[in-house]
Amino acid sequence: MKNISIIVAVAENNAIGKDNKLLWHISDDLKRFKKLTTGHIVIMGKKTFDSLPNGALPNRTNIVITDDINDRFEDCIMAYSIEDALDKSDDNKEIFIIGGGSIYKQFLKYANKLYLTKVHKSFEGDVFFPEIDINEWKLIEQVNFEPDDKTTFAYSYLIYKKLK
Ligand SMILES: NC(=O)c1ccc[n+]([C@@H]2O[C@H](COP(=O)([O-])OP(=O)(O)OC[C@H]3O[C@@H](n4cnc5c(N)ncnc54)[C@H](OP(=O)(O)O)[C@@H]3O)[C@@H](O)[C@H]2O)c1
Known part of the structure; x- marks a missing residue:
């Protein structure tokens, strides 16, 4: 069985982003994200990849999902569906679903672990x-x-762990 984890930071009202940006800067949370995901696989949607300041995240296998078969991003594996992204993931590593909204929604049924940073405030x-x-x-x-x-x-x- 694949080891699929969602990692996300969520506001009180479930908001996670605006104008293709994050809603806050929590330095400790970013460090924790790096520590948890380094050495593993990160799967993301094309818009989340576009929001990264320096392209692919170092020391991780980056898989980017898009419908556009002509898109190529440096140091990334391209995938064209949820199943394609999972097929291209090494079963021996933890697979982190790192967003954004459309990707979380589609992967929720596959995930068995949820790393949720809950921000106790609502954001637009x-x-x-x-x-x-x-x-x-x-x-x-x-x-x-x-x-x-x-x-x-x-x-x-x-x-959280998914109950069987
Ligand atoms: N708070 C957090 O923890 C967190 C984490 C990550 C991201 N975010 C935020 O979330 C926002 C971005 O989320 P989003 O939902 O707008 O975009 P997204 O999920 O990052 O990317 C959406 C794109 O992914 C591709 N895609 C999605 N499902 C697909 C499928 N089944 N098959 C093929 N391609 C697929 C499509 O790309 P194409 O259009 O190229 O086909 C689609 O336009 C930003 O504001 C970002 O800052 C927040």
Whole structure:
């Protein structure tokens, strides 16, 4: 069985992005994202790839999903459907679904782990994380952070496992 994990940072109102950008900057969360995903596979939609400041994420297998068979991105494997992206993923590595909204929605049924950074504040967005059925998931880890000088809102790292 493939080891498929969704990793996402979500506002209180489920917003995850606006104008093809993230809605906040949480430096610790970005470091955690790097630490968790390095050495593994990251699968993303074309718009999320376009939003990356320096192209492919280093030291990870980058798989980008698009309908455009002429698109080629440096240091990336191109995939043309959800199934194609999974076929091109090495079963021995953790497969991280890193967004955006359309990709999370389509991969939700395949994922067995969810790394959710919950931001305890609502943001105006134009892309949202899909509703999850909480009965299908078991919370296995939770770490809470209070607002501080760098981050003016509270947030939590939640890890869920899919119930069989
Ligand atoms: N908060 C977070 O954790 C987080 C994480 C990642 C991204 N984001 C945000 O999410 C937003 C982007 O999300 P989005 O939903 O607009 O875009 P997206 O999911 O990143 O990319 C959408 C594109 O992916 C391709 N695609 C999607 N499903 C496909 C399929 N089944 N077959 C072939 N191609 C497929 C299409 O590309 P083509 O048009 O080329 O065919 C589509 O236009 C941004 O604001 C970004 O900052 C937030």
